[in-house]
Amino acid sequence: MTSVNLRSDNVAGVxxxxxxxxxxxxxxxxxxxxxxxxxxxLNAKFGALFGRACFVQPVFTGTATNALSLSLLAPGWGxxxxxxxxxxxxxxxxAVELQTGGAKLVPxxxxxxxxxxxVLEEALTQTRWGNTSVAPPKVLSVAQATELGTVYQxxxxxxxxxxxxxxxxxxxxxxxxxxxxxxxxxCSPAEITCDVGIDxxxxxxxxxxxxxxxxxxxxxxxxxxxxRYRARKMGQVASKMRFVSAQLHALLEDNRWLKFAGHANAMxxxxxxxxxQLQNVELLHPVDANEVFVSIPEAMRSALTSExxxxxxxGGGHVRMVTAxxxxxxxxDAFIASAxxxxxxxxx
Ligand SMILES: Cc1ncc(COP(=O)(O)O)c(C=O)c1O
Numbered sequence: 001m002t003s004v005n006l007r008s009d010n011v012a013g014v015x016x017x018x019x020x021x022x023x024x025x026x027x028x029x030x031x032x033x034x035x036x037x038x039x040x041x042l043n044a045k046f047g048a049l050f051g052r053a054c055f056v057q058p059v060f061t062g063t064a065t066n067a068l069s070l071s072l073l074a075p076g077w078g079x080x081x082x083x084x085x086x087x088x089x090x091x092x093x094x095a096v097e098l099q100t101g102g103a104k105l106v107p108x109x110x111x112x113x114x115x116x117x118x119v120l121e122e123a124l125t126q127t128r129w130g131n132t133s134v135a136p137p138k139v140l141s142v143a144q145a146t147e148l149g150t151v152y153q154x155x156x157x158x159x160x161x162x163x164x165x166x167x168x169x170x171x172x173x174x175x176x177x178x179x180x181x182x183x184x185x186x187c188s189p190a191e192i193t194c195d196v197g198i199d200x201x202x203x204x205x206x207x208x209x210x211x212x213x214x215x216x217x218x219x220x221x222x223x224x225x226x227x228r229y230r231a232r233k234m235g236q237v238a239s240k241m242r243f244v245s246a247q248l249h250a251l252l253e254d255n256r257w258l259k260f261a262g263h264a265n266a267m268x269x270x271x272x273x274x275x276x277q278l279q280n281v282e283l284l285h286p287v288d289a290n291e292v293f294v295s296i297p298e299a300m301r302s303a304l305t306s307e308x309x310x311x312x313x314x315g316g317g318h319v320r321m322v323t324a325x326x327x328x329x330x331x332x333d334a335f336i337a338s339a340x341x342x343x344x345x346x347x348x
Contacts, residue, residue, distance in 0.1 A: 004331040005310035006271075009177075009290060012324035015209030015260065021250030022211065022243050030242045034058070034228075038245040045252055046203075046217055050190045055224035056203075057216040058244045059236045062176040063092045065202040065214040067099035070139060071230055072200055072216075072223050073170040076101030078138030080172075081123060083110040085147045087174060099234065104135040112285045113146030117159040124167045140164040143174040144192060145181040148284075149268070149291030152181075154191050161197040171197050176204035176214075179261035180289035194219045205251050209260045209325040213247035260325030264290035267323035267332050274336035278343050284318060292321045296339070303342035309335050 005011045030036040042056040059065050066088050074080050080096065082089050084107035088096050096105060109119050120140065128134045140160060145151045152160075164171050173193060175181070178201065182189055193201050199220060205213040218227055231237050238244055251257045265288075272287040275294055284293040295317045304311065312320040323332070 003308045003310075004335060006321035006323065006327070006335065007310045007312045009207040009264065009322045009324040011310070012207075012209075012326055014211045015250075015256070015325055017253075017256060018210050018247050018250045021246040025242050025246040032239045032241070033232075033237050034241040034245075036242040036245070038242045038249060042215065042245055042248060045249060046215070049252060050194055050217070050219070051188070052190065052194055052219070053221055054194075055218040055221050055227065057218070057227045057231050057236075058241060058248060059214050059216060059231060060212045060238070060244065062087070062174075062202065062204055062206065062214050063095050064234060064236050065176075065204075065216055066092065066141075066174055067095040068227065068230055068234060068236065069172055069200040069202050069216050070096045070103070070141065071099040071101075072218065072226055073172055074100045074103040074139045076103055077135060079104045079106045079135040080139045080141055081106050081108055081115075081120065081137050081169070082141040083108055083113060083115050083143065083146065085110055085113050086141065086143060087147055087176065088141060099230070103138070106135075106137065110146075110148075112150045113143070113148030114150055114152060114156070115142060115160065117156070117163060120160055120163050124163060124169075137167065137169055139170045139172055141172040141174060143176070145177040145184070145289035145291075148293060149289050150286055151184045151288035152192070154185070154187060154196060157192055157196045157198075165197060170199045173198045173201045175201050176207055177261075177289055178202075178204055179208045179257045180265055183258050183261040183265050184288045193217075205248055205257075207324070208251065208257060208264070210247040210251055213244045213251070215248055261290070264323045264325055264327060267327040267329065268292050268321075270329060271321060271323065271332045271335065274333070275339060278336075278339055280343065281339070290323045292323075294319060294321075300339055300342040303345075304335070304338050307338045309338055
């Protein structure tokens with residue numbers, strides 16, 4: 001039986017180039033707890049990528065990256081505005097609340113995962129500023145790409161940033177799939193981060209071919225002291241940090257991060273194009289990055305499952321497929337063909 005698992009990009013393995021870099025770092029001894037040359041070299045590497053100085057703290061998981069990033073920006077008595085579909089809100093078990101010392105996450109209405117400027121404006125203008133009954137908004141957090149596979153245009157981010165700054169908020173970006181967003185837009189990484197006033201970026205590596213490597217990218221170098229101490233306190237400073245940093249170097253080397261993400265995006269487009277030609281299959285959100293959300297009949301879902309195709313069943317007939325750096329075109333085509341066979345048989 002076929003075994004093609006498109007449940008998540010987390011089910012993909014590690015890119016051989018990343019594994020090679022871990023092996024290459026495995027010789028002799030090296031200073032511990034992030035004092036090694038590979039970790040030290042990350043600031044210059046990311047600095048070149050964004051075209052400006054930044055401070056980079058490597059961490060192991062996306063959840064820790066978001067919690068650490070937001071702990072730098074939000075006081076425990078403040079609120080963090082995010083989308084109602086934000087991973088920080090519904091999938092991180094309160095990690096942000098814990099690490100900020102109690103900041104309140106306030107979910108905002110979204111359209112295809114995106115926060116619209118008018119929704120943010122309404123939230124900010126309706127806040128009872130100065131009333132101690134209400135946690136005042138201190139940070140706006142957006143995911144780029146979003147949890148629903150869509151991507152903010154630079155102009156949309158600039159509009160959100162204008163509003164956020166007008167009301168004194170800091171701006172955070174959950175970039176667990178940042179590479180997919182940049183690959184989709186074809187813009188420079190700076191255009192959708194520091195240029196539009198992002199203060200701290202959670203940069204994702206694991207979903208894009210790393211084993212366990214993400215990074216908190218601080219565009220304000222003054223945060224370098226606090227981020228290092230907080231990371232240590234969170235248990236996110238590996239004694240053998242060089243093996244985490246080696247992964248990030250390998251990912252950025254030779255523009256791999258964009259090549260990997262561009263491939264994943266192309267596979268998602270191929271999948272959504274094929275599936276949306278089938279009757280009874282409805283595309284639920286635009287496919288900008290590497291995630292495909294569709295509504296499909298129960299019998300088609302069962303047929304796919306019994307033929308060995310994995311996807312994430314979100315209930316109510318809605319499923320999610322996520323492609324990765326190593327998704328094969330033939331597997332995508334086989335997935336579509338399996339769904340098409342179910343349709344031809346008239347499975348209901
Ligand atoms: C948008 C987004 N942010 C953050 C994370 C958290 O990553 P991790 O599972 O490594 O903690 C995920 C994981 O699925 C995600 O989709």
